[in-house]
Amino acid sequence: MRLPDPLGQTALPAQDRIAPVLKPPLRVFLALGFGAAGLVATLVLALVASRVASQRLEARIEAELGDLADHMAGRLDRGLFERWRDMVILAENDTLRDPAAPVERKRRVMRRAQETYPDYAIIGLIDADGRVAATSTGVLEGLNVSHREYFTQGREGPFVGDVHDALLLATLQPGHDPADPPRVLDVAAPVKADDGRFIGVISGHLDWGWARRVEASLRETSAGQRDVTALVLARDGTVLLGPDALRRKALPADLPSVAAARAGKSGTVTELWPDGRHYLTGYRPARGYRDYPGLGWTVLVRQDAGTAFASVADLRRQILLWGLVVATVAAGIGWFAAGLLARPLRRLAVSAASLGRGEPVEVPASAVREAQAISHALTAAAHALQRQEEERRAADARQDLLIHELNHRVKNTLATVQSMARQTARSAASLEDFTGSFEARLLAMSQTHNVLTANHWEGAGLRGILAAELEPYAGGRADRISLDGPPVSLTPSVALPLGMAIHELATNAAKYGALSAAGGQVRVEWQVGAGTLRLRWRESGGPAGAPPARTGFGPRLIRASLERELAGEVRLDFSAGGLACLIAVPLAARTEAA
Known part of the structure; x- marks a missing residue:
């Protein structure tokens, strides 16, 4: 009997198809992959570790040489200060x-x-x-x-x-x-x-x-560092103390260490000296000590760069050598692991082919945990295919329901916009006034829509709606708007009318109330009890309030949207201290604490 080849190759008998075709390439591929990955990872790790360790070691070596220069300069300055003090005492x-x-x-x-x-x-x-x-x-x-x-x-x-x-x-x-x-x-x-x-x-x-005795003491201090030489330069760059070949001679003024020390700097630098050799040089200007002002000397402590960084080179070689050893071991382990992995994979390939044909899957036993997990995954995949078909049918039904729901919500929104346009036009004094008021109310509706959309139209947090409507009026001041109340989630049917009502209150406060004055404040407090949301709007710090001569569209919209649509209650109090509004709205059955 011949079976379809799951890899798209010519169908062969089961006993021949897997062993001669798949086993050698798979093992070689996995062994090379594991070995190469281990080799590259180990080499990269070795190089990074070598670089980091070398940089730290170089920094320590440079710091030690700079400390020697600083130590000698300090010894010279303090020594001359003591002799200065000797003469002052004798005087x-x-x-x-x-x-x-x-x-x-x-x-x-x-x-x-x-x-x-x-x-x-x-x-x-x-x-x-x-x-x-x-x-x-x-x-x-x-x-x-x-x-x-x-x-x-x-x-x-x-x-x-x-x-x-x-x-x-x-x-x-x-x-x-x-x-x-x-x-x-x-x-x-x-x-x-x-x-x-x-x-x-x-x-x-x-x-x-x-x-010279100070310099000899420095050499004893640096006994662990070979070829360390100290030099003392006069103000004009002449070598006062140093190797015989340089004594009484002037070093080039453009030598980096000399130039930096003359500029008043201290540090360490690798540089080329007149003898053609590279030295790691620590430099420090002698600045005097206490009352003694100093003679403008420069102290240099140098060491052949190759000698100074010999330990760094040794460290790099050791890290790279051990990196190669570890990489080689990793390649061998990869070859062995590839053999262990290839055997269960072959059996899994047969099971995958059965799954592709819709046949029952036989889970092969395996000592490899991951292969066993894949076997169970194949079994679960067979059950998942059946569930997916059931879920697809359920998704189609949900999509039809969503289309009907969307159609209903679009019609309601268009009806609200149409009513809003008529009422705004009825109270507008001019086309420009109508355009501004209508756009502001559309924007308020869109902000509430944004909050609902962010929650997939399953509900919206009251605090989020209040923040979206009131934030533009805060002017970047945290004390301008105050919101205080527990987390409350509103259904779309409650969120949209309540958002429009808050917009009207905020617009009225910005034009005539607390938000029209620099020191005005608005405080919104709410609580939930017995399935009813009670929200209190209070203004302070603005112009003295007075009942309007006639009822505008804003109060009518608030009452119409909350009292008629939601069977709520609205009370407006135009007191001298500022407008106060109490809103009580029954919450829908789906409303719950966020």
Whole structure:
């Protein structure tokens, strides 16, 4: 016996048709699909994880290098501030301020200060004429230094001079290489008598080896980071501290780190240096500390970019490697899973063919939960086909009913519009007045229709109808309109007349009542009891109310739509405080709390 092929192929015997035709392609297709999907998903996940992790690691490395630059700049600034403070304190020493004090006592005071902080090469007291009166080591006494900057600037106030070669000190150090004289910073402060009279200047020459020790301490701090080099640049860009090949040379002003630091910025940048290598460079301008204003130095901490980001490259390789391993495993699992899935699918194909012919479906047993679910779904589909036919016939009946209902509602709406047109024309003073009033009432009806349409004409919420009619008059102010009451759902037969009545009340309030004044307010309250909706409209803050000389179309429309059509009750009270309207409407049987 030959069966129709559900895949549209040539019909074959059942025992031959499924095995040789479907089994190999299906398994290969599923295995390739699962394997490829797993491979792509794993690789994408590995790439994303690699990128995110690399970015975070790079940011951490850059932050660490920037912190090193910030740390060194802070150490230098605080160190010079402390030396600045040393000179200020020495300038207040009574022995140094006493012109009659023996020279040996003054030497002893300065020697004690030098022993306290050995990085001073020498400390000297200079008299008012610019001659060295006494030094901590006893040398250079009597020398005229009135032309030196530390004297000329130090007599005006505390002073710190930039790094320079100490040629005079070099002559006092036997065996020192003349080509490489010691480098010092001058720190000075004025010495004054009790009456404020200038006595002299106390000056200390700070050995530049102090800065090199700060740099060595930085290297110890960054022991985990290889090839980290710190540089200190003078205000003009000259390298004061750094590699021997760069010392005493000026770095290019357009080097990104140098340019940024001169602009007062701090941060980290990867840049190409004059030696042709890329470095990750942390930069920070030295801004001084407390009273010490700083010397305009720039601190750079650099590391070869390849070395700095070596851990990032290693991380990327590891993530990609593990991603490939996981993807390969996923492909193998896909191949195995494809075999498990293919067998029940073949049996399901036979059942689907039976279902297509309208035959009873035999549910094949399966160890795979999903295949078993599909089997049950096929059985349910057979029952669903029968239900669909029954539902189709019921839908046809409902459609006929809806057409009759629509015809009835259109006729009622046209009758309402016709009556509204006649009544509006009867009370209109001009064609323009008729057009405006008629369009406004049509719009009010359409707004209620919109609310009903949104609810499939099964009902409309009272609050929604009130909001649709009154919102245009609120002027964007929340205190203009107040709605207070429980959720109430109205049938279309109640919603349309009530919406028209609310529109007439709102139009009257906007023209003559509370909504015509800037401070006017309308409060609408309602409640439901014994199958009747009781709604109260109250106006306040508007012009004083007075009963109209004649009854206009608005009040007639309210009474006609609510009292005649809905057998309701309407009471209008034109009091001095503003119009008050009480409406009582019986609710239809379908009305219920929303």
